[in-house]
Amino acid sequence: MTKVLHNVQMVNEQGELQTVNIAMADGKITAIGQNVNVAGAEMIEGNGLVVAPGFVDVHTHLREPGFEHKETIATGSASAAKGGFTTICAMPNTKPVPDSVENMQLINGLIKESAVIRVLPYGSLTKDISGEVRTSIEELKAHGAVAFSDDGVGIQLAATMYEQMKDAAQHDVVVVAHCEDNSLIYDGVMHEGKRNQELGLPGIPSICESVQIARDVLLAEAAGARYHVCHVSTKESVRAVRDAKAAGIRVTAEVCPHHLLLEEMDIPSDDANWKMNPPLRGADDKDSLHAAMMDGTIDCIATDHAPHTVEEKCCGMVGAPFGIVGFETAFPLLYTQFVETGKWTLKQLIDWMSVKAAQIFDLPYGTLEVGSSADMILIDLQKEQTIDAEGFVSKGRNTPFNGWVAKGWPVLTIFEGNIVYQEAE
Numbered sequence: 001m002t003k004v005l006h007n008v009q010m011v012n013e014q015g016e017l018q019t020v021n022i023a024m025a026d027g028k029i030t031a032i033g034q035n036v037n038v039a040g041a042e043m044i045e046g047n048g049l050v051v052a053p054g055f056v057d058v059h060t061h062l063r064e065p066g067f068e069h070k071e072t073i074a075t076g077s078a079s080a081a082k083g084g085f086t087t088i089c090a091m092p093n094t095k096p097v098p099d100s101v102e103n104m105q106l107i108n109g110l111i112k113e114s115a116v117i118r119v120l121p122y123g124s125l126t127k128d129i130s131g132e133v134r135t136s137i138e139e140l141k142a143h144g145a146v147a148f149s150d151d152g153v154g155i156q157l158a159a160t161m162y163e164q165m166k167d168a169a170q171h172d173v174v175v176v177a178h179c180e181d182n183s184l185i186y187d188g189v190m191h192e193g194k195r196n197q198e199l200g201l202p203g204i205p206s207i208c209e210s211v212q213i214a215r216d217v218l219l220a221e222a223a224g225a226r227y228h229v230c231h232v233s234t235k236e237s238v239r240a241v242r243d244a245k246a247a248g249i250r251v252t253a254e255v256c257p258h259h260l261l262l263e264e265m266d267i268p269s270d271d272a273n274w275k276m277n278p279p280l281r282g283a284d285d286k287d288s289l290h291a292a293m294m295d296g297t298i299d300c301i302a303t304d305h306a307p308h309t310v311e312e313k314c315c316g317m318v319g320a321p322f323g324i325v326g327f328e329t330a331f332p333l334l335y336t337q338f339v340e341t342g343k344w345t346l347k348q349l350i351d352w353m354s355v356k357a358a359q360i361f362d363l364p365y366g367t368l369e370v371g372s373s374a375d376m377i378l379i380d381l382q383k384e385q386t387i388d389a390e391g392f393v394s395k396g397r398n399t400p401f402n403g404w405v406a407k408g409w410p411v412l413t414i415f416e417g418n419i420v421y422q423e424a425e
C-alpha cells in the first residue's frame with residue numbers, strides 16, 4: 001500500500017523550505033517531489049507543515065527490564081515518538097544488564113514486543129556495568145548491540161577501557177563513554193561552583209569528567225578505536241575533544257539540551273528535578289558547549305532521557321537519583337531558544353538531532369531520501385504550548401522545564417511508513 005504525505009515543507013541542502021509530497025511504500029520512501037502523486041494511494045495531509053527526518057537519539061534510558069516503575073519500552077518509545085524520534089539507542093543500565101548473549105536476547109525480545117519505534121540496544125562494556133569483568137564485544141555485537149557503553153558510571157581502570165577499545169576497534173564498533181572519575185566526586189549532587197555553595201550542597205568538580213575524557217582519547221588513539229563521549233558538560237572537556245579531533249583521533253561527542261539551555265545559577269532551589277549527571281555547569285561551560293557546536297567539536301544532540309519516579313525526586317537533591325526526562329521537550333525548547341532567536345538555523349538543529357547522530361554509528365537513518373526508511377515527522381513551527389509534565393506520555397515527570405513556553409511542536413510521527421504518533425485535535 002502506497003501512502004503519500006501531501007503538501008509538506010522540506011528543508012533542502014541550502015536550508016531553504018521546499019514544498020513537496022513524499023510517497024512511501026513497504027516502509028521506504030519511494031518518491032519525493034513537487035508533483036509526486038500515486039493513483040490509489042492513501043493520502044496523509046501535511047497542511048504545509050515542516051517535514052523532517054525522524055530524529056535519532058543515541059543516548060536514552062528506557063528502564064526495562066528491571067525498573068518498569070520508572071519507564072517501560074512501551075512508554076519510553078511512545079514518549080520518544082511524541083517528541084519526533086524514530087530511532088533511539090537504549091543505554092544498558094537495566095536489570096539485567098545486556099552483558100551476555102542471553103540478556104541481549106531478552107532485551108531484543110522485549111523491544112520486539114513493545115517498541116513503537118526503532119530501539120537499538122547498547123551492549124555493556126563490563127559485566128553488570130561494575131567496571132570489573134569485560135564483556136565479549138564480538139558476541140554482543142553479533143546479537144544486535146548498536147555500540148558499547150557502561151553509561152551511568154565511568155570506567156575507572158584505564159586498562160579495562162583500553163582492552164575493550166582494542167576489541168571494539170577490531171569489530172568496528174564505537175565505544176561510548178560516560179566520563180566520571182569516581183575518586184574526584186566526593187558525593188556531590190550539583191556542579192562545584194557558586195550555586196552549590198549558596199544552597200549548601202556538595203559539589204561535583206568539572207575535572208571528574210574532563211580528566212577521564214583526556215585519558216580516553218589517548219587510549220582511543222593507541223587502540224585505534226572509535227570513541228564517543230556522552231553528555232559533554234564542561235569547557236575543559238570541550239577542549240580535550242577539540243584537541244583530540246585536531247590530532248586525528250577518532251572521537252565524536254554529544255551534548256544534551258539541558259546543558260545548552262541551563263546553567264548552575266538557574267537552579268532555583270534544592271529541587272531534585274534539577275539534578276542530573278553531569279550537572280548543570282557554569283555560564284562559561286555553557287558558552288563553550290555552544291562554541292563547540294559551531295566549530296564541529298560536538299557532533300550531535302542527545303537527550304539522555306532519564307526517567308525517575310515522583311517519589312524518588314520528591315525531596316531534595318541529596319539521596320535522589322540523577323537524571324531528567326527529555327524526549328518530549330527537546331525539539332521545541334531548542335527551536336524556541338536557539339532557532340527562533342537566530343542563533344542556529346532550522347537545518348542545523350534538525351541535522352544535529354538526526355543525520356549527524358546517525359552518522360556516528362553508521363546508522364542508515366536520519367535522512368529524507370528515496371530508498372531510505374520512511375521515518376519522518378511533521379513539525380508545527382507556529383504552535384506554542386506550555387510544557388506540562390503531567391501531560392507527558394513518559395512515566396517520568398522529572399523535568400526542570402515544567403511551565404516553560406515553547407514553539408515548534410512535532411505533531412505527527414511516521415515510522416517505517418506508519419503513523420505512530422499523531423497530535424490529538
Ligand SMILES: NC(=O)N[C@@H](CC(=O)O)C(=O)O
Nearest residue numbers: 061151152276277306322323
Ligand atoms: N544522566 C543521568 O543523570 N542519569 C542517567 C545515567 C547517566 O546518563 O549517566 C540515569 O540512568 O538515570
Ligand SMILES: [Zn+2]
Nearest residue numbers: 151152178230
Ligand atoms: Zn551518563
Ligand SMILES: [Zn+2]
Nearest residue numbers: 091151152304
Ligand atoms: Zn545516560
